[in-house]
Amino acid sequence: MLDDDNFVVHPKELIHFRHPSSKPSKKVLALDLDNTLIRRREDSSGKAGLPDDKEDFELYNPRVKEVLKDYAEKGYALVVMSNQGGIKTAMGGITSFVVRGVCANVGKALGDDVALNFILATAAPDKAGKYRKPQPGMWRAFVELINDGVEPDLADCLYVGDAAGRPQDIIASKINDGDKQFAEAVGIAFKTPEEVFGVPGKGKEENQAMGNAFMELANLHAEKTESDKKFFKAKALRVAGGKIKMLEKVVRSVEDVDGVKGIGKMSKELVAEFLETGGLAEIEKINSGEYERERKERAENDEKEISKAAQVRCRCWWRVLFLSEGCCRVCVCVPPSRRRSLVVVFFLRCILQVGQAFL
Numbered sequence: 001m002l003d004d005d006n007f008v009v010h011p012k013e014l015i016h017f018r019h020p021s022s023k024p025s026k027k028v029l030a031l032d033l034d035n036t037l038i039r040r041r042e043d044s045s046g047k048a049g050l051p052d053d054k055e056d057f058e059l060y061n062p063r064v065k066e067v068l069k070d071y072a073e074k075g076y077a078l079v080v081m082s083n084q085g086g087i088k089t090a091m092g093g094i095t096s097f098v099v100r101g102v103c104a105n106v107g108k109a110l111g112d113d114v115a116l117n118f119i120l121a122t123a124a125p126d127k128a129g130k131y132r133k134p135q136p137g138m139w140r141a142f143v144e145l146i147n148d149g150v151e152p153d154l155a156d157c158l159y160v161g162d163a164a165g166r167p168q169d170i171i172a173s174k175i176n177d178g179d180k181q182f183a184e185a186v187g188i189a190f191k192t193p194e195e196v197f198g199v200p201g202k203g204k205e206e207n208q209a210m211g212n213a214f215m216e217l218a219n220l221h222a223e224k225t226e227s228d229k230k231f232f233k234a235k236a237l238r239v240a241g242g243k244i245k246m247l248e249k250v251v252r253s254v255e256d257v258d259g260v261k262g263i264g265k266m267s268k269e270l271v272a273e274f275l276e277t278g279g280l281a282e283i284e285k286i287n288s289g290e291y292e293r294e295r296k297e298r299a300e301n302d303e304k305e306i307s308k309a310a311q312v313r314c315r316c317w318w319r320v321l322f323l324s325e326g327c328c329r330v331c332v333c334v335p336p337s338r339r340r341s342l343v344v345v346f347f348l349r350c351i352l353q354v355g356q357a358f359l
């Protein structure tokens with residue numbers, strides 16, 4: 001049975017655990033941890049992301065155990081290869097123990113039939129190091145520390161991860177394909193958790209179509225629209241879609257999603273639309289190009305408004321300067337390049353007039 005203390009720490013960049021029943025193999029199933037093998041349970045703050053407590057996770061879906069057992073029976077060595085940059089150099093710190101505790105509990109949840117090994121790259125994201133994905137260092141470490149130096153047959157190996165470069169794989173406003181790149185760097189096949197384990201979480205079958213429509217719209221926004229906020233919109237839609245798919249009650253009215261964290265005003269309007277029409281009109285709008293045309297029209301109109309406002313401001317300025325509507329009209333007609341000379345002439349004339357008045 002896994003225990004927190006069975007992890008071997010290699011300061012400053014690596015932590016590994018070798019399951020007592022694990023045997024060297026030429027076939028390897030390697031997996032990412034967060035949002036691939038496990039997902040975080042929703043906490044009181046509604047954050048989605050890495051666990052911050054060793055109990056704060058659930059398996060990606062109920063099929064995980066069965067799928068891993070299947071691979072183990074076919075002779076695959078099983079190993080989690082995960083970037084855990086939050087540990088940084090504090091290998092014995094709280095975060096390190098939480099992450100190791102999560103891994104230990106994942107092992108317990110999978111049971112003794114699944115001899116799951118772990119390799120964690122602990123360098124911070126800004127100090128990539130040789131072990132952090134997409135660098136292939138964790139693979140080499142696995143071969144040496146866990147597989148007794150037996151070189152796997154790469155054609156028989158697979159890496160499963162959620163950072164696959166899909167429009168929905170967004171971290172810090174950027175599409176993340178670190179897991180896919182890692183598999184390419186090692187030279188093995190790559191699959192997403194959906195391909196290996198199926199739909200994440202439990203959720204009600206009846207809500208899947210609505211959740212999928214949200215996901216499709218998120219992808220279309222990220223892929224086909226040009227708005228500055230497209231990644232925020234895509235992320236909001238993806239979070240809402242995920243929540244809808246995971247709900248344990250069937251959504252029959254907007255009230256059913258009331259109070260669900262991650263489903264805001266925009267998403268509620270879309271839920272209402274889906275319940276009424278069975279689809280989301282925005283999907284068709286984006287696919288037909290109408291959405292982009294409307295966006296461009298809006299942008300052009302905004303630009304016109306801004307330029308009108310600027311013109312009004314300019315006129316006011318000239319009006320103040322020349323103290324007469326007539327002069328202002330004349331000045332607005334003068335090309336901007338000549339206006340400075342006109343101002344100089346005007347001031348000289350004023351000074352002259354004031355001078356004459358006193359002489």
Ligand SMILES: [Mg+2]
Nearest residue numbers: 032034035162
């Ligand atoms: Mg992940």
